[in-house]
Amino acid sequence: MRTSGRTRKAAVIAVAGLAACATLITGCSSNSKDDSKGSSSNEKITLRIGDYGAFGYDDKTGAKLFAEYHKLHPNITVKEDNVSDSGVYWNSLKLHLNQTSGLDDIQAIEIGFVANATQPQYANKFVDFKSVKGFNAGDWLDYKEKEATTSDGKIIGVGTDVGPTAICYRKDMFKAAGLPTDRNAVAALWAGDWQKFVDAGKKFQANAPKGVAFTDSAGGLFNAVLSSQTTQYSDQSGKLIYASSPGVQTAWNLSAEAVQDGLTAKLQQFDTTWNSAFKTNKFATVACPSWMIGQVASNSGPANKGNWDIAQPPQAGNWGGSFLGVPKSGKHLAEAEALAQWLSAPAQQVKVFQKFGNIPSTKAGLDDPAVANTTNPYFPGTPIGKIFSDTAHNIQPAPIGPNDGTVKDIITKNGLLDMEQRGTSKDAAWKKVQATVKDQVTTS
Amino acid sequence: MATSVRATSDGSPRSSRTDPSTNRKSGDNGPPGGWRAKAYRLDTKASPYAYIAPFFLCFAAFGLFPLIYTGWLSFHQVELGTHANWVGLRNYTALWDNSFFWTALRNTFTLGVISTVPQLMMALGLAHLLNYQMRARGFFRVAILAPYATSIAAATLVFIQLFNPDYGMINQVLDHIGIGDVQWASSKWPAQIAISSIVTWRWTGYNALIYLAAMQAVPADLYEAAALDGASRWRQFISVTIPSIRPTIFFTIIVSTIGATQLFGEPLMFGGNVGVSGGSDHQYQTLSLYMYDKGWQVGELGQASAVAWVMLLILLLIGAVQFLVIRSNRRKLGS
Numbered sequence: 057m058r059t060s061g062r063t064r065k066a067a068v069i070a071v072a073g074l075a076a077c078a079t080l081i082t083g084c085s086s087n088s089k090d091d092s093k094g095s096s097s098n099e100k101i102t103l104r105i106g107d108y109g110a111f112g113y114d115d116k117t118g119a120k121l122f123a124e125y126h127k128l129h130p131n132i133t134v135k136e137d138n139v140s141d142s143g144v145y146w147n148s149l150k151l152h153l154n155q156t157s158g159l160d161d162i163q164a165i166e167i168g169f170v171a172n173a174t175q176p177q178y179a180n181k182f183v184d185f186k187s188v189k190g191f192n193a194g195d196w197l198d199y200k201e202k203e204a205t206t207s208d209g210k211i212i213g214v215g216t217d218v219g220p221t222a223i224c225y226r227k228d229m230f231k232a233a234g235l236p237t238d239r240n241a242v243a244a245l246w247a248g249d250w251q252k253f254v255d256a257g258k259k260f261q262a263n264a265p266k267g268v269a270f271t272d273s274a275g276g277l278f279n280a281v282l283s284s285q286t287t288q289y290s291d292q293s294g295k296l297i298y299a300s301s302p303g304v305q306t307a308w309n310l311s312a313e314a315v316q317d318g319l320t321a322k323l324q325q326f327d328t329t330w331n332s333a334f335k336t337n338k339f340a341t342v343a344c345p346s347w348m349i350g351q352v353a354s355n356s357g358p359a360n361k362g363n364w365d366i367a368q369p370p371q372a373g374n375w376g377g378s379f380l381g382v383p384k385s386g387k388h389l390a391e392a393e394a395l396a397q398w399l400s401a402p403a404q405q406v407k408v409f410q411k412f413g414n415i416p417s418t419k420a421g422l423d424d425p426a427v428a429n430t431t432n433p434y435f436p437g438t439p440i441g442k443i444f445s446d447t448a449h450n451i452q453p454a455p456i457g458p459n460d461g462t463v464k465d466i467i468t469k470n471g472l473l474d475m476e477q478r479g480t481s482k483d484a485a486w487k488k489v490q491a492t493v494k495d496q497v498t499t500s
Numbered sequence: 501m502a503t504s505v506r507a508t509s510d511g512s513p514r515s516s517r518t519d520p521s522t523n524r525k526s527g528d529n530g531p532p533g534g535w536r537a538k539a540y541r542l543d544t545k546a547s548p549y550a551y552i553a554p555f556f557l558c559f560a561a562f563g564l565f566p567l568i569y570t571g572w573l574s575f576h577q578v579e580l581g582t583h584a585n586w587v588g589l590r591n592y593t594a595l596w597d598n599s600f601f602w603t604a605l606r607n608t609f610t611l612g613v614i615s616t617v618p619q620l621m622m623a624l625g626l627a628h629l630l631n632y633q634m635r636a637r638g639f640f641r642v643a644i645l646a647p648y649a650t651s652i653a654a655a656t657l658v659f660i661q662l663f664n665p666d667y668g669m670i671n672q673v674l675d676h677i678g679i680g681d682v683q684w685a686s687s688k689w690p691a692q693i694a695i696s697s698i699v700t701w702r703w704t705g706y707n708a709l710i711y712l713a714a715m716q717a718v719p720a721d722l723y724e725a726a727a728l729d730g731a732s733r734w735r736q737f738i739s740v741t742i743p744s745i746r747p748t749i750f751f752t753i754i755v756s757t758i759g760a761t762q763l764f765g766e767p768l769m770f771g772g773n774v775g776v777s778g779g780s781d782h783q784y785q786t787l788s789l790y791m792y793d794k795g796w797q798v799g800e801l802g803q804a805s806a807v808a809w810v811m812l813l814i815l816l817l818i819g820a821v822q823f824l825v826i827r828s829n830r831r832k833l834g835s
Contacts, residue, residue: 147796177582469774477685478683488781491599492600492777496793496797
């Protein structure tokens with residue numbers, strides 16, 4: 057009796073426990089079903105967006121887009137996971153994609169890495185925007201969405217901004233060196249040909265104020281020239297052809313010429329010395345992608361306000377720009393797709409441009425009169441919006457490959473910097489570039 | 501290597517070995533076969549293992565496993581998250597033919613020498629001075645340890661400012677003396693000297709304290725006898741202090757060699773944007789940097805693992821040489 061009583065009690069407890077578990081489990085599973093259906097529910101959710109540097113969306117310094125979205129969709133809160141360095145960000149994103157874990161609902165992809173992201177191993181982890189409701193690739197500038205398209209035609213991200221590149225120049229230094237200061241006359245100095253830009257540099261250097269170089273760095277000049285070329289590091293299939301690419305040769309030869317003639321300030325872009333060189337007036341020009349004007353303004357400081365102006369470049373180039381992708385592993389796919397599209401819609405792109413200087417990549421956004429009319433108090437009287445949107449329209453697309461970023465770094469940081477700072481000859485530097493590329497790029 | 505040297509010179513394992521035996525005797529004195537005695541015996545036998553288990557479990561998880569796994573990886577071609585393909589010794593033979601690897605090896609060696617040798621000599625001198633009776637000795641002893649307590653990042657950032665070719669204090673001072681602008685970042689030897697000065701600055705005090713501890717154990721009557729014989733302080737330093745603390749000197753040499761072989765943070769930070777490649781011409785890329793470059797920039801984990809194992813082998817080789825030197829030295833002292 058005693059023992060059977062005990063077993064009965066145990067059985068009751070066990071059944072009760074099982075029942076409780078079952079309700080819990082069904083409760084859970086029904087919940088998760090609601091989650092996956094998503095779009096219509098009013099359940100409170102948080103969408104995480106992973107990005108790097110400054111996208112200009114946040115509520116503190118940006119265009120307050122997250123707060124605005126929360127107002128439109130009270131059940132959705134947007135959180136940003138921001139990493140300052142885009143290379144570091146891409147390395148960890150790669151790892152997360154490989155493991156399909158730790159991914160945010162939306163992941164930003166920089167143009168330097170988008171060719172990697174469109175490789176099958178990563179592209180399959182992203183939602184194909186072609187199948188997303190409301191997406192129309194024709195809304196973007198022709199070259200923009202092409203860059204995020206895989207070889208079998210999937211589109212893994214929506215374009216945020218483009219990087220049309222103009223030339224920022226110091227009016228006071230140009231005047232001192234006997235060059236024109238009006239932005240149209242300055243643009244006429246080098247219209248149509250980067251060689252003319254280097255020639256103008258020689259004229260400048262001949263009469264330059266002491267200690268002032270024509271341009272900040274060979275690396276900056278190289279990037280500006282290359283980004284305006286139709287053949288860059290890779291061919292259509294993504295294979296590296298940098299060594300025989302006419303675009304790379306043009307950019308390399310011009311940068312080397314600028315170094316040999318002493319036109320560069322021998323700086324390394326984004327280095328602390330480069331930052332301070334703006335304030336200490338070490339150079340007269342810097343290639344200015346639209347996102348660079350913020351750097352120019354904050355590095356040069358209030359003392360130089362009004363000294364800088366912006367002129368059209370010899371040839372229009374695209375330096376920078378990003379995409380927003382939606383990993384398939386997310387819990388709230390429909391909401392994430394909707395948010396990514398909303399963030400990259402013309403109206404929001406214009407807001408970000410006005411607040412932050414990132415040029416819209418959508419046709420409608422670029423043609424918005426608000427963009428053309430935008431000015432910046434640090435550049436009084438300069439029609440910034442017009443200069444950059446004109447340049448953006450004239451950009452000639454070039455094929456990009458998965459190894460472009462690596463080769464670019466090797467050329468600018470190892471090859472050109474070596475010539476500038478250590479006086480290595482042009483040929484020796486190029487040999488070193490080739491050896492380093494061979495060491496750093498796996499061709500298997 | 502360092503721990504094994506320490507353990508044998510301590511002699512502590514021997515004393516602990518004698519403890520359980522006495523315990524066992526006392527356990528035998530109890531009622532034979534009683535569970536209490538058994539538990540006691542089990543306790544004395546097993547608990548030492550239980551106490552050291554956490555360390556060895558952690559070591560197995562975070563030391564031994566990565567070591568073996570890295571070795572396994574070094575025979576494969578593998579990228580982050582992808583499948584590993586067996587390539588045999590190809591990663592190693594590729595290193596042999598790779599000029600960047602040899603540059604890194606040379607740089608590691610030269611950086612190691614110009615940072616370790618002056619560092620240890622200065623530490624010896626400092627320790628000798630601090631060993632004398634003087635005012636505020638405690639303050640100085642704490643003060644020399646302060647650099648060791650600062651982070652690599654903070655120290656390197658300050659040194660970058662000091663060594664800046666354009667506005668750095670060092671070039672300004674050199675200018676006054678009449679030495680022209682030294683390119684502390686872009687020229688090979690100046691850059692290596694700048695980096696080694698960071699290392700030296702951080703570790704001199706630490707080594708000095710170790711020497712000081714050893715010097716305090718030197719019997720004072722040796723100095724008295726030397727002084728009676730008319731030996732100067734310099735003579736005392738050479739003939740009494742150095743021979744007496746020789747084992748400690750060997751210990752610091754071994755530890756510093758290991759540290760120098762793994763030099764990473766200082767050149768990385770010093771180089772800024774080109775830190776990973778050790779300057780625009782790899783002029784101060786160390787083996788650790790090259791390994792990081794291969795693993796995290798290029799994404800070739802197999803090649804990075806091969807570099808890691810080569811570093812380990814180099815350390816073992818240096819360790820073996822040092823061991824032989826120490827042994828021959830002991831024999832000399834004994835005879």
